[in-house]
Amino acid sequence: MSKTPIFLIGATGYIGGTVLARLLAHPSKDTFDITVLVRSEEKAKKLETFGVKTVIGSYTDTALVEQLAEKAHVVFSCADADALDAANAFLAGLRKRHAKLGDLPILIHTSGTGLLTFGDSAKGEQPTDKIYFDNDPDDIEKSFPPTALHRNVDLAIVQADKEGYVRAYIVLPSTIWGIAKNPLVDAGIQNPHSQQIPALINAALARGQAGVVGKGRAYWPSVNIEEQGDLFIILYDAVVSNPEKIGHGRDGFYFGENGEHLWYDISKAIGKVLVKRGISKSDEPTSFTTEELVKYFISEEIGGSFGTNSRARGIHSRSIGWQPKLGTRDMLDSIDTEVEAILKLQQKA
The missing domain is CATH 3.40.50.720 (NAD(P)-binding Rossmann-like Domain)
Known part of the structure; x- marks a missing residue:
């Protein structure tokens, strides 16, 4: 055959x-x-x-x-x-x-x-309805x-x-x-690791506090x-x-996609984990400066993507039988594990 x-x-x-x-x-x-x-x-x-x-x-x-x-x-x-x-x-x-x-x-x-x-052009300041x-x-x-x-x-x-x-x-x-x-x-x-959430975690660890673009008030799935x-x-x-x-x-x-989040929600969850681990004194994210966007994300443009809106619904995906179960709450709950993995990688480096 x-x-x-x-x-x-x-x-x-x-x-x-x-x-x-x-x-x-x-x-x-x-x-x-x-x-x-x-x-x-x-x-x-x-x-x-x-x-x-x-x-x-x-x-x-x-x-x-x-x-x-x-x-x-x-x-x-x-x-x-x-x-x-x-x-x-x-x-x-x-x-x-x-x-x-x-x-x-x-x-x-x-x-x-x-x-x-x-x-x-939200820059983390507001969500879109689209x-x-x-x-x-x-x-x-x-x-x-x-x-x-x-x-x-x-x-x-x-x-x-x-x-x-x-x-x-x-x-x-x-x-x-x-x-x-x-x-x-x-x-x-x-490679077992994603890019977006680990990038925000690495930036938070480097600056000692979770960060957001603008107010973090933009949505992504x-x-x-x-x-x-x-x-x-x-x-x-x-x-x-x-x-x-x-x-x-x-x-x-x-x-x-299976749910959506504000970028603030992810950064807040990172902040809570950093406080729990004694790495940060406050779990409240602060706004990245332009200099920080370049420093932690290679360029202002790449860093600025964490303040953009991308709202999607996977109706077509589900129509062929895809049935995702893990949603936004599961994602936020996973951040502790992500932080732990990144800290271990940094210790090995």
Whole structure:
């Protein structure tokens, strides 16, 4: 029996590793022929013990990405939502595959609800009433120009789907939280940590008090890493079992969200943990200065993203059978564990 060739980009990352771990545990795992692109020879050797084929390289090597994509019936793009050159490369490979074999490849690409922050100027001062729904492609299409975050890559993928040489599905995670736990993490292959909440924790530890952009009065959605991983696999299974009924291309946006939070709520929870641990005297977040945004978050723009609004409802995601259970309260309760993990990492450094 022939196997399904799968190419996964981002295997050692927080999201990509979580997706790969699920593919390796999938009921149909014996029918998968999985190839991943990895920079580290050490991690490549470890991945091979899991039955995964490895190629040493980077997604910035567009010729290599195109070559590997051409060999795959399924591509999971889980590395960089803004890497347009890489996206053009795997799309070129899938186009060649379709032309040579008549195969209609499946592409599942990772974008993000950072897209929804376009035009937002809240700077942490106020929430917005505007909520986006992933089952409303007309609103998404009219609301976001190519200059919006992630949008140029998303549009290239939608266009490829429109041209008919690939069926494309775009997953948009939100604030992903939780420490990933799976055999790839245990083997030292996958990064188990998210970015947003740990960044706020690291800044709070460095300044001795939790911080917010402005007043922290802006909303973002959130999703647990394990349930985000579930969404990718539920989507894949739905596409394989009933492709004609699963929205793709322009109709193929799937938000990863289960509840939303004010940025203040996260920073307040961090503040409480720091007080409990004797690290801070007050649990009340104070506003980051411009200098602090640059110091703790590389740039004022990146730091300022913690004051933006991104409001999303994953109606489309739930319509295919995704049923996330862990919500905002669970996220806030997890922050103590996140702080503990970061303190241990700092002790090892």
